Amino acid sequence: MVLWRAIARGLAPRRDLRSLKTVTFGDESAVRSSRAASVISVVVIFLVWGAFTGSALVPAFLHVPGPFTGEAAFTYTATAPDGRTDDAEVRIVVHPFGEDPQVPPVAPGAGFAKDDVFPVPALRNELVRVDLNDELGRDEGAAVTQVDGRAIAPGGEVLLDWGRVGMSPRGTLNVVPEPGWQMEAIWLPPPEDVWDRLVGIASDGYQNFTLLEHLGYSLFRVVVGFALGALVGIPLGYAMGLSDWFRGWFDPIVEFMRPVPPLALIPLVIIWAGIGEVGKIVLLFLAALWIMAIAARAGVSGVSIAKVHAAYSLGASKFQVLRHVIVPNSLPEIFTGARVAMGVCWGTVVAAELVAANQGAGKMIVTASKFQATDIVILGIVLIGIVGFAIDVLMRLAENALVPWKGRT
Numbered sequence: 001m002v003l004w005r006a007i008a009r010g011l012a013p014r015r016d017l018r019s020l021k022t023v024t025f026g027d028e029s030a031v032r033s034s035r036a037a038s039v040i041s042v043v044v045i046f047l048v049w050g051a052f053t054g055s056a057l058v059p060a061f062l063h064v065p066g067p068f069t070g071e072a073a074f075t076y077t078a079t080a081p082d083g084r085t086d087d088a089e090v091r092i093v094v095h096p097f098g099e100d101p102q103v104p105p106v107a108p109g110a111g112f113a114k115d116d117v118f119p120v121p122a123l124r125n126e127l128v129r130v131d132l133n134d135e136l137g138r139d140e141g142a143a144v145t146q147v148d149g150r151a152i153a154p155g156g157e158v159l160l161d162w163g164r165v166g167m168s169p170r171g172t173l174n175v176v177p178e179p180g181w182q183m184e185a186i187w188l189p190p191p192e193d194v195w196d197r198l199v200g201i202a203s204d205g206y207q208n209f210t211l212l213e214h215l216g217y218s219l220f221r222v223v224v225g226f227a228l229g230a231l232v233g234i235p236l237g238y239a240m241g242l243s244d245w246f247r248g249w250f251d252p253i254v255e256f257m258r259p260v261p262p263l264a265l266i267p268l269v270i271i272w273a274g275i276g277e278v279g280k281i282v283l284l285f286l287a288a289l290w291i292m293a294i295a296a297r298a299g300v301s302g303v304s305i306a307k308v309h310a311a312y313s314l315g316a317s318k319f320q321v322l323r324h325v326i327v328p329n330s331l332p333e334i335f336t337g338a339r340v341a342m343g344v345c346w347g348t349v350v351a352a353e354l355v356a357a358n359q360g361a362g363k364m365i366v367t368a369s370k371f372q373a374t375d376i377v378i379l380g381i382v383l384i385g386i387v388g389f390a391i392d393v394l395m396r397l398a399e400n401a402l403v404p405w406k407g408r409t
Contacts, residue, residue, distance in 0.1 A: 001037070046191065054182045055190035064181035067122040069094050072162040076173070077146035078113040080136050085145070088113035090130055094162075094177045097121040097184075112136045118175070123184050125176040127168065143171055189375040194382070197375040206376065207367055209359045215387060218361040221277070221352060222345045225284025229341060233289045234334060237296020242326075247297075254293050262287040262348045280352040287348045288341040295337020299330025332406040335399040339392055346388045361387075 050058030054066055072092045079085050088109065095101035101119045108114035112135035120126040130144065131137035145151065147158040147165050157166035163177040185193065202211045209217075239246035240254070262283055269286075273279040303326050311321045350362030357363040361380050368376035399406065 049188075050191055052181065052183050053185070053188055053190035055192060057191055066182040067094075067180040068162050068178040069096060069122050072160070072177070074148050074158075074160060074165055076113070076130055076144050077149075078131065078134060078136070078142050079145045080112065081141035084112075086111040086113040088130070088134070089115045090128065090173075091115075091117040092162075092175055092177070093117065093119045094122050095119060097123060108133065112142075120175050120177060122177060123179050125174055127172050127174050130173055138171055144173060147173070186372055186374055189378065193375045194379050197379050201376070201379070206364055207359070211383075214359055214361050214364050215383060217357075217359045218349050218353065218384075219387065221280050221284060221360070222342070222349050225281045225352075226288045226338075226342050226345045228281070228285045229288025229345075230292045230338065232285075233292025233341075234296045236289075237293040237298075237334075238300060238326075238330075240293065241297045241300025241330075242322075250293075254290055257286075258290045258294060262344070263351050266351065280349075280357065283352045284345045284348060287344050291337050291341040291344060292334070295334050295340075296330065298337075299333030300326055302333060303329040328403075328405070331403045332399075335395065335403060335406075339395050339399075342391055342395060343388060346384070346391065350384070 047058055047062060049055070051062045051064050054063055070093075072094060073089055074092070075087050075089050077085055077087050088111070091104075091106060093101050093103055098121075103117055103119050106115050106117045108116075113130075114133040114135070116130060116133045118126065118128045120128075129138075131142060134142065136142040144167070145153075148160065150158050152158055152165070152167050154167050154169045154171055157164050157174075163175065166174040166176065168174055198211075205211065206214070236246075236250060236254075240250055241247070265283060265286055269279045269283045273282045307325050307329065308321060311325050316324070349360065350365060353360040353362035353366070361384050365377050365380035368374075368380065
C-alpha cells in the first residue's frame with residue numbers, strides 16, 4: 001500500500017476535492033475505494049491461485065515447487081537370520097497419478113538381495129515389498145535394516161533428496177515422494193479448469209438444468225424471501241420504535257430469534273412447510289425478518305428529536321411526522337439493514353437448497369461435492385460471490401438514488 005501510494009503520488013498528484021480537505025483520517029466521506037488497489041487485490045489472488053495449482057495461465061517462475069516426478073533410487077541393506085548382509089538398489093519411477101508408466105527392466109544382480117524397480121504415483125505413498133524379489137525375504141526371517149546406509153526400524157523413516165522412505169510396523173518399506181507445495185486438482189483445480197467447466201455447463205447444463213436456470217432459481221428464492229421479510233420486518237420495526245406496547249410485546253421475540261442461525265431452523269421448516277419451494281422461501285423469510293425489524297427500529301431511534309419537535313411546532317400531525325420526518329431519516333438505517341439481510345439470504349440459499357431442491361446454485365455445489373467435482377464447487381462459489389456482489393452494488397446505487405441525504409445533517 002505504501003509503495004503504491006508513493007508511485008501514484010509521483011505519477012498523478014491528486015487534484016480532486018479530497019485534496020482540499022485539511023483532515024482526512026477519521027473522515028468517512030474522504031475515503032474512496034481505490035480502483036488500483038481493487039485490481040491489484042484481484043490479480044494477487046489469481047496469481048496465488050495459479051501459483052499453487054501449477055496453472056498454465058501463470059508464468060512458470062511464479063509456480064511454487066510441484067510434486068517430484070521422474071526416476072529416483074535408494075539402496076537398502078537386508079540382514080539374513082544368520083547375520084549375513086547384502087545390499088540392493090531399488091529404482092522408483094514416480095509418475096503423475098492416473099498415468100500408466102513405462103517401467104524399465106532391471107537386472108537382479110548377485111547376492112541374496114536383488115535389485116528391483118517399482119512405479120509410485122506422485123502425491124501418493126506406496127508400500128513396496130522389496131523382499132519379494134530376494135532369495136531370503138521376510139518370510140524366511142530376513143529384514144531390511146538400512147536405507148542408503150542409515151539404520152531403519154519399524155516405525156522409523158529415512159529422509160532422501162526426492163522424498164522419504166519409512167517402515168511399517170511389519171517391516172515393509174513405505175515410499176513417499178516429495179509432494180511439493182502445489183495442490184492436487186481434486187483439492188484445488190487451476191483457474192483454466194474452472195473456466196472450462198464454466199463453458200461446458202453454460203452450454204450443456206448440469207443435472208438437467210442450464211447454468212442460468214440454476215442461478216435464476218436461487219435468485220428468485222432470495223428475492224422473494226427477502227421481500228417478504230422486509231414487508232413484515234419494516235412495519236414491525238417501526239411499530240417497535242414508535243409504540244411502548246409493540247416494543248414490549250415483540251422485543252423479546254426479536255432479540256431471541258436474532259442470534260439463531262437460519263441453519264438451525266431447517267428441521268422446523270421441513271416439518272412446518274414441507275420440502276417444496278415454500279419451505280425454502282420460509283427459511284429465507286425468517287433469515288431477513290429479524291434483521292429488517294432491528295434495522296427499522298434502529299432507524300426510528302436514530303431520528304433527531306429536534307426535527308420531530310420542529311415538525312410539531314409547525315402544526316404537523318402524527319402521520320405527517322411519520323411521513324416527512326421519521327421515514328426519510330430512518331431510510332439510511334433500513335437500507336443498511338437491507339444490504340445485510342440480502343447478504344444473509346444469499347448466503348443462506350445454499351442451506352435452503354439442501355431441502356430437496358432439484359435446481360439452484362447451492363444444489364449444484366452440493367451435488368458436485370458428492371462426486372468430488374471440485375471445479376464445479378469452486379465455480380458455484382465464484383458465481384455466488386459475483387451475483388452477491390452485483391446485488392450489493394445495485395442496492396448501493398438504489399440507496400444513493402433514493403436516499404441522497406444519507407450522511408448529511
